[in-house]
Amino acid sequence: MIPIDDTPLCRDGKVLILAYDHGLEHGPVDFEGVPESADPERTFEAATHPAVTSVAVQKGIAEAYYPSYEDDVDLLAKLNGTSNLWMGEPDSAVNCSVEYAAELGASSVGFTVYGGSNHEIEMVEEFREAQEAAREHGMAVVMWSYPRGQGLKNDTKPSTISYAARLALELGADVAKVKHPGSREAMEDAVRMAGRTKVVMSGGSKTSDRAFLESVKQTIDAGGKGLAVGRNVWQRENPERILDALEAVIFEEATVDEALEAAD
Numbered sequence: 001m002i003p004i005d006d007t008p009l010c011r012d013g014k015v016l017i018l019a020y021d022h023g024l025e026h027g028p029v030d031f032e033g034v035p036e037s038a039d040p041e042r043t044f045e046a047a048t049h050p051a052v053t054s055v056a057v058q059k060g061i062a063e064a065y066y067p068s069y070e071d072d073v074d075l076l077a078k079l080n081g082t083s084n085l086w087m088g089e090p091d092s093a094v095n096c097s098v099e100y101a102a103e104l105g106a107s108s109v110g111f112t113v114y115g116g117s118n119h120e121i122e123m124v125e126e127f128r129e130a131q132e133a134a135r136e137h138g139m140a141v142v143m144w145s146y147p148r149g150q151g152l153k154n155d156t157k158p159s160t161i162s163y164a165a166r167l168a169l170e171l172g173a174d175v176a177k178v179k180h181p182g183s184r185e186a187m188e189d190a191v192r193m194a195g196r197t198k199v200v201m202s203g204g205s206k207t208s209d210r211a212f213l214e215s216v217k218q219t220i221d222a223g224g225k226g227l228a229v230g231r232n233v234w235q236r237e238n239p240e241r242i243l244d245a246l247e248a249v250i251f252e253e254a255t256v257d258e259a260l261e262a263a264d
């Protein structure tokens with residue numbers, strides 16, 4: 001574990017990762033509601049908001065767009081990913097090395113592990129290689145810890161999320177990105193299981209401002225350290241407005257009402 005509070009991934013010990021790997025993970029369907037969102041520059045612009053600690057993208061987007069933003073935005077390079085065209089048991093191809101992520105200017109790396117998948121063994125072995133290489137480069141490691149597979153029917157069950165958080169600690173991640181398990185108590189248990197690994201909530205599909213901010217608030221109140229979010233920011237017509245509200249909830253201990261007021 002490295003002292004990630006001293007890295008750009010954190011601000012005051014908290015984390016707000018703006019994720020934009022959906023073009024690979026879900027495909028163009030995610031850009032349909034707000035067609036401008038297909039342009040990566042729009043998300044890089046949003047990532048210049050002071051609430052955002054890092055932007056998480058795949059190698060190709062980093063190569064093509066990050067050079068114009070490297071002075072203003074911190075880069076988290078996602079090292080693996082799968083398209084929605086893949087119909088097999090959950091798996092994720094490693095498409096970028098830690099060495100290349102460092103060359104691209106990333107200060108941290110992200111890696112998906114599908115615990116419980118029939119491919120868990122290989123994924124964990126690939127994670128080991130990435131985690132140890134990241135240590136050599138002093139880069140923080142964020143695990144997208146998403147238990148899923150044919151044996152797992154409910155991937156947001158509290159016990160599953162606690163296990164996801166624990167997997168991240170056991171395998172050496174600095175940050176565990178997990179789905180919201182449905183209540184503050186369940187998130188508290190996940191935070192407890194993660195020990196010194198910071199827990200951040202995964203944003204999920206777009207919901208109302210209030211519902212989304214309430215889940216983030218629950219995460220912070222449960223001891224979580226922030227959020228890794230995509231659709232709930234850039235699928236909005238005005239990403240800046242929700243980022244203002246997120247800044248209030250995550251970094252300023254605001255209530256949801258106060259945050260909504262601050263954003264208006």
Ligand SMILES: O=P(O)(O)OC[C@H]1O[C@](O)(COP(=O)(O)O)[C@@H](O)[C@@H]1O
Pocket residue numbers: 019020021022025026144202203204205228229230231232
């Ligand atoms: O849970 P799913 O549908 O596989 O979503 C994976 C996507 O969710 C994220 O982990 C977080 O983004 P969202 O906030 O949009 O859910 C992305 O990095 C990734 O592309």
